[in-house]
Amino acid sequence: MKGFSKIAFLLFLSLSIPLSVEANDKVEIQSETAIIMDSKSGKVLYEKKAHQQMYPASITKIITGIVALEQGNISDIVTVSSEATRVIGTRVYLLEGEDVTLEKLVQGMMINSGNDAGTAIAEHFDGSEEKFSNRMNDFITEVVGVKNSNFTNPHGLFGEEHYTTAYDMAKITQYAMKNEAFREIVGTKFLEWNGEGWETTLINHHRLLGNYEGVTGVKNGYVSMSGHTLVTSAERGDTELIVVTLNAPSAKIASRDTMTLLDYGFEHFETKTVDSGNYYDSFGNEYKLAEDLFVTTHKGETIEVNVSVYGYITVLGENNRLLSIKALQRKVPEKPQVMLEPKQETKSKEATNFFEHSILTWLGGKLGVMEK
Incomplete structure (x- = not known):
């Protein structure tokens, strides 16, 4: 996956794997x-x-x-x-x-x-x-x-x-x-x-x-x-x-x-719960999930929870299937401090981060869970 970030890879998967859970077409009912x-x-x-x-x-x-x-x-x-x-x-x-x-x-x-x-x-x-x-x-x-x-x-x-x-x-x-x-x-x-x-x-x-x-x-x-x-x-x-x-x-x-x-x-x-509370991105920046986040999974499916540097929490199912994405609240430290970021940002990295941010926004719109 050289040249691709994990988020970019998720975008690739989202084009081939439905974002929502799928029902069995063989379910038969008589109601219209x-x-x-x-x-x-x-x-x-x-x-x-x-x-x-x-x-x-x-x-x-x-x-x-x-x-x-x-x-x-x-x-x-x-x-x-x-x-x-x-x-x-x-x-x-x-x-x-x-x-x-x-x-x-x-x-x-x-x-x-x-x-x-x-x-x-x-x-x-x-x-x-x-x-x-x-x-x-x-x-x-x-x-x-x-x-x-x-x-x-x-x-x-x-x-x-x-x-x-x-x-x-x-x-x-x-x-x-x-x-x-x-x-x-x-x-x-x-x-x-x-x-x-x-x-x-x-x-x-x-x-x-x-x-x-x-x-x-x-x-x-x-x-x-x-x-x-x-x-x-x-x-x-x-x-x-x-x-x-x-x-x-x-x-x-x-x-x-x-x-x-x-x-x-x-x-x-089945329904799984991502508990409300404090979450951290890979650089140690702190965010708050104000309310429990509920996600629907296939029976027995495990989930993975990640937080991006832009403050989005993503919930993945098996095979990196995107289940939910939501914007978190940034927690402001009591004492002013410099936001933790990588020491050096190349133009290539900046472009990648912008691309990731755009992808997160697009995926959130598709899932309808981008509330602030």
Whole structure:
């Protein structure tokens, strides 16, 4: 490798070896579109038409739920309107004038898929479903960062302009599951419901919760135009996967496809952690990794962590496969000192360093992990 640095060699490898982990093309499912995503790293492990726009049905409520929990006060009292009680589809049988906490409405919406609860939440925030939809769309674009979805109501009843993608729903769910209150609600199997119009035990509509190892949530859906939709999170050890399946022919097939994808994901991949803390380049300069860095590897794969003189941390898998690259924070010494560098820099070395820096920037852009 005379004349090539290690980074230059990585560039060569990156042109022939995919930067992302690859899925098995032999995975067979009946859902029209689907995705497996590592919840911690965000790495896509499998996709089938994951960016195709689809009708979501009640998985829409994932956005409504996380917006309500993050932008509202769960102790707020919501007075149910007559419009909310007249919403068609699955309900928790709210009564006009009934006072319910925002938290209870989110529970009824996520566990029992109550459309009336969804409408009551929307009206509480913005006075109407239409105005709340604007809030939902702003949230997913500005906070979550997805761009191929549009929502026109809080519950998922059919609308021509109400659509999403498997990828967008996986990213939205990845974000939502970081909220402990949301996570607790969608992982609740049974809940006693004592409303003015209905007293019962709610049973979570997600069929795999409690019936597949490690499932932690999150939501199912169905309207005739969308087919059966299902968003699922499951964890085993340090690995948590998100699976989205859209437009399955039946609820049974949606669940079966999801189990097939989860089986595949857990069998072939795992999540490893590069701990936050201080790291040093080859000249002893100190940098800080502020948060744990998660990388997805093949099952049993070892990783190598390196820090460049430009303050980038790179994580390599076997055969120098690039798994992640991230800019670190330079730690400034308490007492001023000269930055440690090689004693002599030739023009050739300077050109090589510039080339390496350009490569690191390009690779980081490809991986989407170049946050400062």
